[in-house]
Structure formats: structure tokens, C-alpha cells
Amino acid sequence: MQLTNRSKVVSNKEMSFKEKLYIPAILSGMGVTFKHMFKKSVSLRYPEVTRQFSPVYRGMHVLKRDAEGRENCTACGLCAVSCPAEAITMDAAERKKGEEHLYREEKYAAKYEINMLRCIFCGLCEEACPKDAIYLTDRIVESNYKRNSFVFGKDVLVEKIEDRIDITKRKKSYKID
Amino acid sequence: MAKVTIDGQTIEVADGTTILQAARMIGPEVAPPTMCYYSKLKTSGGYCRTCLVEVSKGSEKDPRPMPKLVASCRTTIMDGMEVKNMTSDKVIDARKGVVEFLLLNHPLDCPVCDQAGECQLQDLGYEHGSAKTRTDFERRTFDKIDIGNKIQLHMTRCILCYRCVKTAEQITDGRVHGVLNRGDASEISTYIEQAIDNDFSGNLIDVCPVGALTDKTFRFKSRVWFTKPVDAHRDCDKCSGKTVVWYKGEDVLRVTGRKDQWGEVEEFICNTCRFDKKKTSDWTIEGPRAISHQSVISANHYTKMVKPRELTLNNIKTIALTEGENK
Numbered sequence: 001m002q003l004t005n006r007s008k009v010v011s012n013k014e015m016s017f018k019e020k021l022y023i024p025a026i027l028s029g030m031g032v033t034f035k036h037m038f039k040k041s042v043s044l045r046y047p048e049v050t051r052q053f054s055p056v057y058r059g060m061h062v063l064k065r066d067a068e069g070r071e072n073c074t075a076c077g078l079c080a081v082s083c084p085a086e087a088i089t090m091d092a093a094e095r096k097k098g099e100e101h102l103y104r105e106e107k108y109a110a111k112y113e114i115n116m117l118r119c120i121f122c123g124l125c126e127e128a129c130p131k132d133a134i135y136l137t138d139r140i141v142e143s144n145y146k147r148n149s150f151v152f153g154k155d156v157l158v159e160k161i162e163d164r165i166d167i168t169k170r171k172k173s174y175k176i177d
Numbered sequence: 178m179a180k181v182t183i184d185g186q187t188i189e190v191a192d193g194t195t196i197l198q199a200a201r202m203i204g205p206e207v208a209p210p211t212m213c214y215y216s217k218l219k220t221s222g223g224y225c226r227t228c229l230v231e232v233s234k235g236s237e238k239d240p241r242p243m244p245k246l247v248a249s250c251r252t253t254i255m256d257g258m259e260v261k262n263m264t265s266d267k268v269i270d271a272r273k274g275v276v277e278f279l280l281l282n283h284p285l286d287c288p289v290c291d292q293a294g295e296c297q298l299q300d301l302g303y304e305h306g307s308a309k310t311r312t313d314f315e316r317r318t319f320d321k322i323d324i325g326n327k328i329q330l331h332m333t334r335c336i337l338c339y340r341c342v343k344t345a346e347q348i349t350d351g352r353v354h355g356v357l358n359r360g361d362a363s364e365i366s367t368y369i370e371q372a373i374d375n376d377f378s379g380n381l382i383d384v385c386p387v388g389a390l391t392d393k394t395f396r397f398k399s400r401v402w403f404t405k406p407v408d409a410h411r412d413c414d415k416c417s418g419k420t421v422v423w424y425k426g427e428d429v430l431r432v433t434g435r436k437d438q439w440g441e442v443e444e445f446i447c448n449t450c451r452f453d454k455k456k457t458s459d460w461t462i463e464g465p466r467a468i469s470h471q472s473v474i475s476a477n478h479y480t481k482m483v484k485p486r487e488l489t490l491n492n493i494k495t496i497a498l499t500e501g502e503n504k
Contacts, residue, residue: 076288077400081476092397107289107397130288 053138055169058121060139061114062165063158064132066104071158072133075109079125079134087118088125104131112157116141116150126170135167179256183207183230184264196249196260197228205438209262210272210301212279212386213338214250215441221343222250225336226275227301231268234259246271269305276306282317282361283387284333292388294401294473297440298336319364324354324373327393327452328382332364335389341365341381348445349375365389376415379451383434383442394452395423395431402473404430409460415447421466429455435466 018024044051053059064072075092093110095103102108125134144150159165180189183200184207190199198216200208209230214222222228228250232243237257246268249260262268280302287293319332337356342365345352353375354367367373373381381390404423411418423431432451434442454460468475486496 074288075397076293077403078288081400081402081473086477092399094397105286105289 057138058123058136060116060137060141061119061125061152061157062135062137062139062167063109063112063154064135064167065159065161065164068101069161070100070102070104071108072104072131073109073112074103074105074107074131074133075112076130078128078130082124082128083119084122084124085118085120087115087120089113089115109154112154114152114157116152117147132171135165135170137165137167137170139165179254179258181254181258181260183260184262190254192253194254196230196232196247196252196254196258197222199254200230200249200260200262201439207262208439209249209268210297210305211250211439212297212301212336213340215340215343215384216439217441217445218340218343218347218384221340223248225279225338227272227279227305229268229271229275231261231265232258233261233265272305273307276302277310279336280306280310281312282333283336284316286334290331290334290388291391291396291401292334292385296388297386317361322366324367325378325393327379327448328373329391329393329396330365331389331391332366334387335365336387337363337365338386340384340386341390344380344384344445345373345375345378348380349377351375376447376449377445379448380434380442380445382451383436383445386440392431392433392451394455398430399425402476404474405478406466406468406474408435408463408466410463411450411454411460413447413450416450417444417446418450419444420446420450420460422460422462427457429457429460431455 066072075090077090080086080088080090089111090109090113091111092107095106095108121136123136126136141150178189179192179194180187181196181199183196183203186203186207188199188203190202197209197211197214209228211222212225212227214225214228226248228248229246230249231246232252234240235243235258236255238255240257249262279298283298287296287299290296293299316333322330322332324330339356342352342355345354354365354373356363357366358364379392382392385391401423404425406421406423409420409422411420419435420432421435422429423433432446432454434444434446436442468478486492488496
């Protein structure tokens with residue numbers, strides 16, 4: 001009884017002389033391979049050549065500083081509570097006298113860690129941030145041999161004063177009516 | 178006894194009950210929000226105007242509606258009164274205005290403020306306010322004063338609800354702080370910058386609806402939604418000793434009174450319990466505190482989670498066998 005019409009009848013017919021030679025079949029197979037040598041290659045020779053990212057690409061995070069070089073983050077914890085992968089942890093501390101040039105507000109993040117193995121690069125932290133502090137950039141998280149080295153602390157995440165990271169393409173201008 | 182209808186729900190209450198108390202008896206869906214009224218403090222209420230309601234029928238004898246919106250915390254009910262709270266457009270509009278006024282001088286430093294997450298002004302602004310301010314003026318500022326090593330005062334955040342003043346007057350003996358100056362310039366202060374130290378002064382932190390009075394021992398330690406509240410008690414000769422202990426990991430970060438659904442403490446606790454007992458061994462733990470699932474404090478807390486078993490080379494065979502049996 002036939003249940004579906006997807007079944008195939010297997011034939012056991014004898015091969016012709018041409019098929020028995022095998023060489024035409026091999027040559028036509030090689031021909032397909034040969035054709036691909038003239039096509040544009042799909043991959044890039046990274047890291048010598050890098051692909052251009054779209055402006056909404058979500059790569060490694062950056063903790064921004066303001067125009068005067070003070071850290072924007074106040075350790076409010078909204079990024080951590082919005083993170084679906086629970087990748088962000090932080091400890092807050094109070095700004096002391098004389099540290100006004102380092103931190104913008106009276107509270108700052110003494111410890112700020114993102115576990116890049118947990119992070120799913122959804123960008124919700126960036127969306128939750130009320131202080132313009134965290135942004136996802138078009139930088140790639142580099143590979144490593146140890147799991148511990150994927151827990152990125154402030155030494156990696158905070159942008160250097162002399163080496164600012166441009167996020168103008170990602171910056172949104174929200175309007176509330 | 179008098180019958181009152183609030184938002185279409187009728188309840189019979191004793192004479193002399195205020196509209197707010199009657200609404201709270203019906204339930205949280207009709208109860209107007211409050212910022213200054215505190216049922217445990219006498220003569221509180223009447224300052225903030227957030228609990229304004231519309232009285233569409235004065236009473237059975239005089240069915241005319243009241244001409245203006247009334248403060249429900251200070252208006253007593255009459256037999257046959259009909260009150261509109263959330264069903265009245267006038268009330269919703271007025272409350273939006275009240276929130277805008279409360280936020281006129283309130284600094285929006287929620288990312289820094291320790292009260293964020295359990296702040297009544299945040300809830301009120303979220304539910305009843307508009308997302309934008311219309312004022313162009315500078316917010317008021319104050320000279321910072323130190324009111325002791327236990328309580329932190331942020332005068333800029335204060336909404337002048339007078340709750341802390343009434344707590345100091347009614348719960349502790351010998352009030353040393355009050356509201357100085359008038360109008361726009363009024364501020365909570367102590368005379369000659371005297372430190373507030375009294376066995377029950379810590380309750381000022383609990384009654385404050387905003388982050389104006391916060392726990393100095395908890396200052397910037399953690400956001401409230403990273404801490405886990407548990408009910409705990411201890412034998413205390415000064416107070417009932419029934420508290421909520423807020424944990425982060427193994428550490429007790431702070432101790433507060435137990436707050437009910439209206440954000441009011443059930444019992445006032447003493448300063449020894451609040452500030453000095455910060456070890457698990459000091460407390461008898463009763464169990465996790467029930468927090469509304471809508472609160473940010475219960476974000477990322479899983480109550481019904483079964484932890485998956487860890488697979489190692491030693492137990493992989495036994496797990497496979499037991500799970501095979503289960504199937």
C-alpha cells in the first residue's frame with residue numbers, strides 16, 4: 001500500500017560503457033570545482049582584511065567617559081537588572097574628595113564586570129543605561145584559551161582618555177512627547 | 178455605620194472613617210496613592226495632594242457633588258457618598274499635575290539614589306505622571322548638613338511630606354529636627370546641626386517616601402534589586418524585633434521594618450536592631466519575604482527554579498541510569 005507519493009523506486013539497471021569509464025563523471029565534478037576558482041570568495045583574510053560592519057552591529061562593550069574625561073557610569077545597576085543573560089556585575093563606591101576629575105557623579109562603579117561568555121550581545125544594557133555610559137561597539141571580542149579571561153573588568157571596558165571610541169553612529173536621539 | 182461607593186464598589190464602614198481608609202478597605206485597585214499620609218502617624222496627611230478624589234454625590238441627604246476635588250486622607254465619609262477615583266478624568270488630570278509639581282524641584286538622580294526601586298515617588302511618577310517636565314528653572318539646592326552617622330539627609334530629594342517630623346514627635350521622645358523656613362525655601366533641618374540620635378530615630382528612614390532620608394550604613398552598598406529580603410526576628414527589649422533583613426550573598430546589608438502593601442511599616446523598630454545587628458547569627462530567619470512580582474526587587478529572582486544537576490565524569494552514568502528509569 002502506498003501511503004505517500006514520496007517513495008522512490010530504486011533501479012538496479014546496468015551502467016552504460018560511458019558510465020563504466022567514470023572519467024566523464026570525474027571531469028564534470030572537477031569542472032564544478034574549477035568554476036569556483038573564478039568566483040568571488042566568500043571569506044575574508046581576517047585580520048589583514050576586515051569586513052565593514054553595519055552601524056547597528058553589536059560587538060564588544062565600551063564604558064564611555066564624558067567630554068572632560070570623567071567616567072559616565074554611576075553603578076545604578078539598570079544594565080545588570082535588564083541583562084537577560086545576567087552577565088553584568090558591579091560594585092559601587094562613593095566618590096571621595098579630589099576624585100571629581102575621575103567620576104562624573106558622587107557614586108561610581110568600583111568594580112564593573114561583564115562575562116563575555118554569558119553575554120548574548122542583545123544590547124539591552126545600552127538601552128537601559130540612563131547615563132550614556134555603556135555602548136556596544138563594532139569591536140570584536142578576541143578569542144582566548146582561558147575561560148577566566150572572558151570576564152572583562154573596567155581595565156578593558158572603560159575607554160582610554162587618549163584613545164576614545166566613537167559611538168556616534170549608535171547614539172540614538174530619543175524624543176519623549 | 179455609613180455606606181460609601183468608591184469607583185462603583187460599595188462598602189459599609191464606621192462613621193468618622195476617611196475616604197482613603199474606606200478605599201483601602203476595599204482594596205488596592207481603588208485606593209488612591211499617598212505620599213504624606215501614614216496610617217500609623219496621627220495628624221499625618223493633607224500636604225501632598227496626591228490622594229485627591231472626586232465626590233460625585235455628597236451624601237444620601239444632600240446628593241449634590243462636592244464642587245472641588247477633595248483630599249481623601251482628610252475627608253470623612255457620609256452615608257450614601259459616591260466617590261470617583263480612577264474612573265474620574267478630573268482626578269487623573271489633577272494627579273498628573275500634582276506629580277509634576279512634586280517633581281519640580283526633585284533631582285532626577287535615581288541612578289545614584291539608594292531609594293530607587295522602593296521609592297514611592299518613582300511608582301507615583303511612573304503610574305500617574307507625564308514623562309517630561311515643563312519647567313525651565315533651576316532646581317533648588319541646599320547647604321549639605323550632617324545629621325549624624327546613621328542617617329543620610331539629601332534635602333534636594335525631599336518632598337516635604339512631614340512624615341519624619343511626625344514620627345520623631347510621636348515615636349521618639351524629644352524631637353530635634355523639623356521643617357525650617359517657609360514655602361519654596363523650607364527644608365528639613367536640625368537646630369544648630371544637632372545629630373539625630375534616639376533609639377527610634379532610624380524609623381525616619383522607613384517613613385520617608387523618597388530618598389531624602391536614607392540609611393548611611395547602607396549607602397551605595399548595593400541597589401535594592403540585587404539584595405534578597407528575608408523576614409527575621411530577634412529578642413529585643415526596646416521593640417518587637419520583627420524586621421526584614423536584606424542579604425547580598427552571605428552579608429546582611431541592611432535591616433528595615435516590615436512594610437505592608439501601602440508601604441507603611443507594620444511595627445516601628447529600634448536603632449539597635451536596624452544599625453547594629455548585621456550578622457546572620459543575630460537573627461532568627463523566618464523565610465523569604467514575599468515581594469510583589471511587579472516590583473523590581475523580585476526581578477531575576479526565581480522562586481520555583483530546579484537547579485539542573487552538574488554533569489561530571491563520575492556521576493554521568495548514574496544520572497543517565499536514573500533518568501532512564503524515570504522514562
